[in-house]
Amino acid sequence: MLDPQIILAGVLNGLLAGGIYVLVAVGLTLIYGVLHIINFAHGSLLMLAMYAVFFLWKLSGIDPYVALPIVTGGAFAVGFVLYRAVIGRYSHGKDENILLITLGVSIIADNGALLFFGGDTETIDVPYAGKIIELGAAFLPLPKVISCAAAIAICLALGLFMALSDTGKAIRAVAKERQGARLVGIDVEHIFAVSYGIGIACLGAAACLLMPTFYVTPQSGYAFVLVAFTIVVLGGMGSFVGAAVGGFLIGVTESIGGLLLGEQLGQIGISLIFILILLLKPTGLFGSRA
Amino acid sequence: MRNLAVAAALLAALVYPLLVPNYLITVGMLIFFIAFLGQSWNVAGGFAGQTSFGHAVFFGVGAYTSTILHVSHGWNPWLAWPVATAMGGLVGAGIAFLSFRAGLRGSYFALITLAFAEVFRIVANSAAFTRGGLGMLIKADSRLENFQFTTPIAPYYLALALCLVSLLIAWWLTRGRFGARLVAIRENEDAARALGIDVFAEKVKVLTLSGAMCAAGGTFYAQKYLYIDPTIAFGIDKSVEMLLVTMVGGAGTIFGPLIGSIVLTAINELTRNAAGVFPALKNVQPLSLVVYGVMLIIIVARLPDGFASLLWRRRHA
Numbered sequence A: 001m002l003d004p005q006i007i008l009a010g011v012l013n014g015l016l017a018g019g020i021y022v023l024v025a026v027g028l029t030l031i032y033g034v035l036h037i038i039n040f041a042h043g044s045l046l047m048l049a050m051y052a053v054f055f056l057w058k059l060s061g062i063d064p065y066v067a068l069p070i071v072t073g074g075a076f077a078v079g080f081v082l083y084r085a086v087i088g089r090y091s092h093g094k095d096e097n098i099l100l101i102t103l104g105v106s107i108i109a110d111n112g113a114l115l116f117f118g119g120d121t122e123t124i125d126v127p128y129a130g131k132i133i134e135l136g137a138a139f140l141p142l143p144k145v146i147s148c149a150a151a152i153a154i155c156l157a158l159g160l161f162m163a164l165s166d167t168g169k170a171i172r173a174v175a176k177e178r179q180g181a182r183l184v185g186i187d188v189e190h191i192f193a194v195s196y197g198i199g200i201a202c203l204g205a206a207a208c209l210l211m212p213t214f215y216v217t218p219q220s221g222y223a224f225v226l227v228a229f230t231i232v233v234l235g236g237m238g239s240f241v242g243a244a245v246g247g248f249l250i251g252v253t254e255s256i257g258g259l260l261l262g263e264q265l266g267q268i269g270i271s272l273i274f275i276l277i278l279l280l281k282p283t284g285l286f287g288s289r290a
Numbered sequence B: 001m002r003n004l005a006v007a008a009a010l011l012a013a014l015v016y017p018l019l020v021p022n023y024l025i026t027v028g029m030l031i032f033f034i035a036f037l038g039q040s041w042n043v044a045g046g047f048a049g050q051t052s053f054g055h056a057v058f059f060g061v062g063a064y065t066s067t068i069l070h071v072s073h074g075w076n077p078w079l080a081w082p083v084a085t086a087m088g089g090l091v092g093a094g095i096a097f098l099s100f101r102a103g104l105r106g107s108y109f110a111l112i113t114l115a116f117a118e119v120f121r122i123v124a125n126s127a128a129f130t131r132g133g134l135g136m137l138i139k140a141d142s143r144l145e146n147f148q149f150t151t152p153i154a155p156y157y158l159a160l161a162l163c164l165v166s167l168l169i170a171w172w173l174t175r176g177r178f179g180a181r182l183v184a185i186r187e188n189e190d191a192a193r194a195l196g197i198d199v200f201a202e203k204v205k206v207l208t209l210s211g212a213m214c215a216a217g218g219t220f221y222a223q224k225y226l227y228i229d230p231t232i233a234f235g236i237d238k239s240v241e242m243l244l245v246t247m248v249g250g251a252g253t254i255f256g257p258l259i260g261s262i263v264l265t266a267i268n269e270l271t272r273n274a275a276g277v278f279p280a281l282k283n284v285q286p287l288s289l290v291v292y293g294v295m296l297i298i299i300v301a302r303l304p305d306g307f308a309s310l311l312w313r314r315r316h317a
Helices: A004-035 A042-060 A068-090 A095-117 A142-164 A166-176 A178-183 A188-210 A220-235 A240-266 A268-280 B002-019 B022-047 B056-073 B077-101 B106-126 B153-175 B177-187 B189-194 B199-225 B230-234 B236-249 B256-271 B287-302
Strands: A132-135 A138-141
Touching (some): A042 A095, A042 A220, A068 A188, A095 B236, A095 B287, A132 A142, A166 A178, A178 A188, A268 B106, B022 B177, B056 B077, B056 B199, B056 B230, B077 B199, B153 B256, B236 B287, B256 B287
Antiparallel strands (some): A132 A138
């Protein structure tokens, strides 16, 4: 049996990773909740945002945390345009069709990245990368602590925006009842595009928070997409609270799975959770419907 | 008229390897092999409308079953082939039983197949009996009775035979009652059930058939290239390839996967030379997949019956 101190350290590290997962999953669940589409391109768009952070650092020396407003804004614009130009046009047919469209987007993004950036693993060297915070027996890397705190702050800000602003209220109205929203004068197509943009903006922010401690390759998107779907399905499709709880749960599962089963086999926990939730309780922990 | 065209095409495919250099024989082999894999996807994803994102799970089960029997237990690969095919069918039945019992449909079914493929990949990557991430090497012993090839002609004819069998299966689906029930399920599951079709049983049956076909392809791949590893066998690339050729060629049509495979292979061979034209590109191999991603979007949005529908204007199945 492992030392409880090591388990505790694993849990803490899992929670820190979970914070960023929450941000990724919130974007996915927002898109599902409002548009009722499954955005298979989510991981690939995150990968592109990570490359954006990498190149901003490499070419202009911009620190990933400083790049956050730029990349988040850029990601919003990309999401908005992508919805208007491609996804929105075809998002009202059979649900497999829109899944195939977003699969097409992710194939283009993954292979486009391989085409132009090559298959190498890219990382960013920040001066504070090696800084450690000691918490009991656990040594927590400073960038991970900052990133987790920032991710939680961004999620809370997004929650306030959804609760208080007019746009947020309109988004929630469209998510609940799109015909009714249309009748009271909300431009539903515009809200769809804004929601998709916000969902992708979450990825932009997550990319900035990931890059100080993580790496990016053209395959990163695929690595993240299953994690993001597992979180969202675990929490309940469309549920914000579910995405938050699911994100931390999956972060801890991954970390403890890696400790107990090793780096390779540890990843199996996520896929198994995904399968079991879909088979046994497809509404997830906080979802209202299948 | 159409029968005549099919007969002429078959004759051309039979004499083709006698007339062209080895390189083009291998290209032809690839076309028929990918068309065969695509047809295995088409049986479930096209005719029955059960879109899968994880068909590599069957491909990998076939490749690993025969390779383990051959390498670790000394079986002749020809004997291991039917066992591998049956294993693919069994895994197909198992996944279908679990998923459809839970009532998964549409996108959820697609995502759970992806997760199953991922589970198999991770297990193959860590387990001892699959030799983990190192993959499995089949010892070269190039004799036909050993399911290995010295000339490119033998695998060409074998791939052609596989492709023909898969075309016959697809043709049978467009003619028989089983295929008609599958189409009814694809078009409207609830209506099909109301008509008295046992939707669950039919869907399990079609996934069994599809999984078995795909696994047979996995064994062929392993014996052709004499090496498999978890990413080749269970990676998403294989799943996407099968889906793409079928969607682009025409899902739910007899010749869709073959047409898609010809187009994909042609793009592959054409873009191979693109490096000289665009020196900015790091490597050109993914270019064909970028083109294919664009085509997938256009086809789903504008041409749901694929390229096949351009050749003959006829509603599928």
